[in-house]
Amino acid sequence: MRLRHRDGQVIHLGYCTNVHPAEDLPGIVRQLDSYAVAVRKLLSADVLGVGLWLPAPAAAGLAADPAEVARLRREIAARGLEVVTLNGFPYQSFHAPVVKRAVYQPDWLTAERLDYTVNLARVLAGLLPDDAARGSVSTLPLGWRTHWSERRSLAVRDQLAVLAGRLAEVRAAFGRLVRVGIEPEPGCVVESTAQAVAELTGVDTEYIGVCLDLAHLACAWEEPAPALARLAAAGLPVVKVQVSAALAAPRPEEPGTAAALREYAEPRFLHQTRGPGGQAADDLAEALEAGLPGPWRVHYHVPVHAAPRSPLRSTADVLHDAMTALAGGPAAACDHFEVETYTWQVLPQAPATPAELVRGLASELRFTRDEMLALGLSSRVVAEAR
Numbered sequence: 001m002r003l004r005h006r007d008g009q010v011i012h013l014g015y016c017t018n019v020h021p022a023e024d025l026p027g028i029v030r031q032l033d034s035y036a037v038a039v040r041k042l043l044s045a046d047v048l049g050v051g052l053w054l055p056a057p058a059a060a061g062l063a064a065d066p067a068e069v070a071r072l073r074r075e076i077a078a079r080g081l082e083v084v085t086l087n088g089f090p091y092q093s094f095h096a097p098v099v100k101r102a103v104y105q106p107d108w109l110t111a112e113r114l115d116y117t118v119n120l121a122r123v124l125a126g127l128l129p130d131d132a133a134r135g136s137v138s139t140l141p142l143g144w145r146t147h148w149s150e151r152r153s154l155a156v157r158d159q160l161a162v163l164a165g166r167l168a169e170v171r172a173a174f175g176r177l178v179r180v181g182i183e184p185e186p187g188c189v190v191e192s193t194a195q196a197v198a199e200l201t202g203v204d205t206e207y208i209g210v211c212l213d214l215a216h217l218a219c220a221w222e223e224p225a226p227a228l229a230r231l232a233a234a235g236l237p238v239v240k241v242q243v244s245a246a247l248a249a250p251r252p253e254e255p256g257t258a259a260a261l262r263e264y265a266e267p268r269f270l271h272q273t274r275g276p277g278g279q280a281a282d283d284l285a286e287a288l289e290a291g292l293p294g295p296w297r298v299h300y301h302v303p304v305h306a307a308p309r310s311p312l313r314s315t316a317d318v319l320h321d322a323m324t325a326l327a328g329g330p331a332a333a334c335d336h337f338e339v340e341t342y343t344w345q346v347l348p349q350a351p352a353t354p355a356e357l358v359r360g361l362a363s364e365l366r367f368t369r370d371e372m373l374a375l376g377l378s379s380r381v382v383a384e385a386r
Contacts, residue, residue: 014049
């Protein structure tokens with residue numbers, strides 16, 4: 001979906017397809033038919049944005065075959081969809097039975113991560129609508145924090161300098177700007193906007209900035225307006241926003257709350273748990289076992305439009321404040337917004353059918369669109385040639 005900010009910018013809104021398990025190109029196209037098209041129809045949208053997740057093997061194959069990229073672009077447009085952003089955080093196997101810390105590998109110390117990200121940029125340059133100002137790719141926050149060192153930080157900065165150079169080559173070859181956003185996440189080298197400033201100062205901000213995930217922002221217990229001011233003061237652009245809400249437990253020590261939280265302690269994804277005073281556990285099950293003092297915010301993306309069952313809550317208030325800071329002022333701080341609730345299938349009340357998932361995704365997008373319209377954005381955007 002497209003909206004227009006009062007400053008004249010076209011704001012792109014879509015949902016991330018990493019909620020679906022497809023790992024190859026035929027499967028990715030099938031998931032567009034099964035889910036994205038149905039979501040678009042439920043929303044009565046002429047065009048729906050999808051933030052594609054392309055696993056590394058699929059990205060490499062497409063990057064090596066421009067004709068196949070052109071064919072995929074036609075397939076996307078024929079379905080009333082468009083792509084301005086890709087999720088380059090999970091490398092592959094994101095829906096394996098157990099993912100946990102494997103999602104942070106390969107990290108930004110490796111050639112594999114660099115090559116994957118450049119492949120995504122090349123693919124996205126071929127998928128972008130003709131009238132899109134730019135493309136964006138989100139990526140992991142350098143690596144998991146364990147055993148990190150200043151030497152590794154210096155090595156990663158060298159890697160990011162190479163990345164910027166290769167993104168400039170993509171721009172020269174395709175005539176399209178694609179930017180990469182480092183995505184702060186609890187437990188990683190870059191967990192907060194302050195750490196983003198510390199680790200990314202000196203990068204080429206023409207091509208590299210921050211992907212702001214609003215659930216992660218909440219789990220870091222950051223206030224949105226000061227966090228954005230910190231990034232702006234450092235000259236780090238927000239190249240992409242992932243619209244998401246985290247699980248919140250004001251009193252996890254209460255038996256009823258602890259019992260409700262245990263329903264969310266599932267084996268696939270890592271659910272880092274954080275308190276405002278620095279109390280931390282790397283997974284929800286660990287926090288429950290340790291009796292970590294509350295209140296908690298848990299890195300568990302819950303649907304943005306619906307609160308969890310009481311006594312649990314979501315960080316919808318942080319989401320609202322962040323959206324206000326990002327899009328409610330005289331100028332938009334970002335033009336790519338992607339709803340990213342990848343946890344639908346592991347929720348305690350997971351959708352029982354594909355149709356239920358479609359309704360859930362449509363409800364999230366409708367909620368986000370309404371939030372943006374309430375901030376003064378307009379849905380009257382004339383789509384030019386795509």
